[in-house]
Amino acid sequence: MSWEKWQNIDRRIIYLLVTLVLIIPIFKPMGLPITVQKDLTGLFYDRFDKIPAGSIVYFDAAYSPAQDAEITPMVKALFKQCMKNGVKIVVGGQFETGVPFINIALTQVAAETKAKYGEDYVEIGYKPGGVATVRVMINDFWEGAKSTDFYGDSFNTLPLMQKVKKFDEKAFAAIVIFESGSPGMETWYTYTPKIPLYKASVMVEVSGSLPYLKSGQLKGVLPGMRGAAEYEKLIKAPGAATKLMDAQSAAHLLVILLLVVGNVGYLMSTRRGKA
Amino acid sequence: MRKQLPIIITMVVGGVLFLTSTFFAAEKTGLGTNIDRFQQLMANVAFLIGMGTLFRLHYNNIRRRKENWVFSAWFIFAMIAYFILGMVETNKGKNFMALYNGIITNTNSTIFAIVAYYIVSSAYRTFRVRSGEATVLLLTAVVTMLAAVPIGEAIWPGFASIRDWVQSVPNVAATRAVAIGTFLGGYATLLRVFTGMERQQLGSR
Numbered sequence: 001m002s003w004e005k006w007q008n009i010d011r012r013i014i015y016l017l018v019t020l021v022l023i024i025p026i027f028k029p030m031g032l033p034i035t036v037q038k039d040l041t042g043l044f045y046d047r048f049d050k051i052p053a054g055s056i057v058y059f060d061a062a063y064s065p066a067q068d069a070e071i072t073p074m075v076k077a078l079f080k081q082c083m084k085n086g087v088k089i090v091v092g093g094q095f096e097t098g099v100p101f102i103n104i105a106l107t108q109v110a111a112e113t114k115a116k117y118g119e120d121y122v123e124i125g126y127k128p129g130g131v132a133t134v135r136v137m138i139n140d141f142w143e144g145a146k147s148t149d150f151y152g153d154s155f156n157t158l159p160l161m162q163k164v165k166k167f168d169e170k171a172f173a174a175i176v177i178f179e180s181g182s183p184g185m186e187t188w189y190t191y192t193p194k195i196p197l198y199k200a201s202v203m204v205e206v207s208g209s210l211p212y213l214k215s216g217q218l219k220g221v222l223p224g225m226r227g228a229a230e231y232e233k234l235i236k237a238p239g240a241a242t243k244l245m246d247a248q249s250a251a252h253l254l255v256i257l258l259l260v261v262g263n264v265g266y267l268m269s270t271r272r273g274k275a
Numbered sequence: 276m277r278k279q280l281p282i283i284i285t286m287v288v289g290g291v292l293f294l295t296s297t298f299f300a301a302e303k304t305g306l307g308t309n310i311d312r313f314q315q316l317m318a319n320v321a322f323l324i325g326m327g328t329l330f331r332l333h334y335n336n337i338r339r340r341k342e343n344w345v346f347s348a349w350f351i352f353a354m355i356a357y358f359i360l361g362m363v364e365t366n367k368g369k370n371f372m373a374l375y376n377g378i379i380t381n382t383n384s385t386i387f388a389i390v391a392y393y394i395v396s397s398a399y400r401t402f403r404v405r406s407g408e409a410t411v412l413l414l415t416a417v418v419t420m421l422a423a424v425p426i427g428e429a430i431w432p433g434f435a436s437i438r439d440w441v442q443s444v445p446n447v448a449a450t451r452a453v454a455i456g457t458f459l460g461g462y463a464t465l466l467r468v469f470t471g472m473e474r475q476q477l478g479s480r
Contacts, residue, residue: 011396018395032425039439065380066387097383100366100375125366128322129315136311144315152365203423210442211451226423249426251391256417258399263413266403 003272006265014258021254025246032249034229034242040206040213041230044220048078048174048198053086055173056163058195060188061093061102063180067202068101071178073228073241074200075102076109078176079121081235083113087173088160089121092145094183099126102178103150118158125150130183134191137167169194174219179205189217200227282471289469326354415441 036042051057059078063071082089091106093099103123115121124145127133137144141164147155155161164171172195175188179201188197189212196219199209203224212218222231225248228241288310295307333347341347357374364371404410421427422438467473 007400009399014396014399015392018392022391030426032429034425035428035435037435037439039443065383068380068384097379100372101380103366103372104376104380127315128318129311130318132311132314132318136308136315139308151367207442207446208450208454211447211454214443214447224423226425245425249424251395252420252424253426255395255398256420258395259402259413259417262399262402263404266405 003265003269007262007269009258009261017254018251021250022247025250026243029243030246030249032246034226034233034245036230036234037223037227040221040223041227041234044198044200044222044227045231045234047196047219048176049081049085051085051087051173054088056088056090056160056171057082058167058172058175059089059091059102060175060177060179061091061098062095062184063101063178063202064095064097065101067180069240069244070202070225070228071180071200072105073225073239074222074231075105075178076239077228077231077235077237077241078200079106079109079115080113080237083115083120084235088119088163090160090164090172091121091123091150093126094130094187095180096126096128098178099123099150119160122158122160123150124148131187131191134167134187138191139166141165141167141171167192174198176200181205185209185212185218193217198222278474278477281477282474286469286471289465326358329354 036045059075079089081087091102093102106121106123109115110117110121117123125148127137127145129136133144135144142155142161144167145155149155149158149161169192172192174196175192176198177185177188177200179185179199184201184205185197185199188195197217198220199205199212199218200222201209201224203226206221206223209218209221213221222228225241225244228239229245232239232242291301291306292310294301295304296302301307330351333351335341336344336347337351357371360368360371360374366372402409402413402416404413418434418437419441421430422434427434464473468476
């Protein structure tokens with residue numbers, strides 16, 4: 001038997017297997033139980049759920065459409081929780097590509113929850129200038145955001161914006177950053193350290209966030225699609241992330257299987273070479 | 276003077292921002308906020324400069340009939356047309372948003388999704404237990420991958436405990452070490468730029 005073959009499976013077969021393991025569970029779900037990670041999703045939910053009704057939370061769209069599968073379910077779940085608890089939302093974004101994209105998700109979920117634009121939530125859109133813009137907003141939110149929302153309407157026409165004059169802990173009860181890269185959470189823990197910061201991010205960003213969670217600079221971390229699925233479970237509103245978890249399970253198993261096959265082939269061929 | 280002037284500007288602006296973000300008394304002067312306002316304005320101007328630079332680059336490709344110049348022509352058409360559409364319709368416009376949702380969103384998501392295929396293929400081809408360190412890395416990767424999805428805990432609930440320990444002890448220690456090293460390196464670079472020792476941004480070596 002040629003052990004080299006075990007190490008050199010045609011990549012087209014691998015691509016086909018990846019496609020199958022991702023597609024089949026979507027149509028034939030296994031329904032595996034999703035347990036909540038208490039130190040991550042559970043902690044996030046417990047703290048975020050205690051934000052009193054009438055408070056305002058800032059959502060930062062620091063991601064691009066590429067991270068749709070992981071982040072959009074989190075956006076929808078957190079929006080639903082806020083609307084259920086009577087928490088208002090101001091939505092901005094450090095990524096110019098994230099702002100129109102979060103608008104799509106919010107428009108859908110606002111229709112489901114009957115949230116009123118201007119009263120329950122406002123999208124201020126992308127404001128160029130990076131941290132300089134944030135620093136201006138800290139002193140004068142309206143000046144930093146040029147007093148216009150995502151649609152170009154004046155803040156004067158939006159009742160919710162009358163409560164937001166400065167970007168500080170008096171105006172905002174929390175910041176939730178939906179993050180897939182840089183600029184990201186460092187903007188907030190550097191310039192608005194008094195506002196509790198929550199991070200909902202793609203899975204690859206999670207390991208780098210944990211020191212900040214331990215130090216208290218982050219109040220909660222929502223880890224990738226699994227975090228989104230767990231959150232959907234906690235708010236009792238299963239959505240896209242719950243449906244996709246089986247596909248992710250199958251894909252991880254395939255990777256592990258391929259690693260085993262490749263390494264068995266490698267070890268056996270090495271042993272034969274020595275003999 | 277072409278080099279001295281940018282260095283002097285860097286030192287003055289850097290000094291003001293350092294002082295205003297470090298000392299409360301300096302912050303009260305409002306100098307830092309004025310610099311922030313200027314930076315905010317320049318960020319908007321930078322978009323136009325970016326468009327101008329891209330236009331010049333691709334226009335030259337077309338003029339000299341360089342390889343694939345047709346794509347340059349298409350790029351200029353798309354950039355200018357979308358810019359004009361955005362100026363006319365703004366984010367309220369159905370066409371402006373439909374183009375974004377129908378092209379940018381799908382293309383971006385597709386390119387990112389394709390990466391999954393390459394990751395699986397390259398992990399299979401390169402992840403070999405050639406040494407003790409590689410073996411530890413492989414085992415950690417397998418446990419973490421299993422623990423990250425529901426099927427892992429369905430196979431053995433203990434995967435979750437191992438993942439928690441890996442994430443909260445060795446991972447946090449290593450991440451903090453990397454972060455401290457990175458920030459120290461960043462400070463050193465900032466000091467070099469601030470004092471004029473670093474001149475690569477001015478085109479010098």
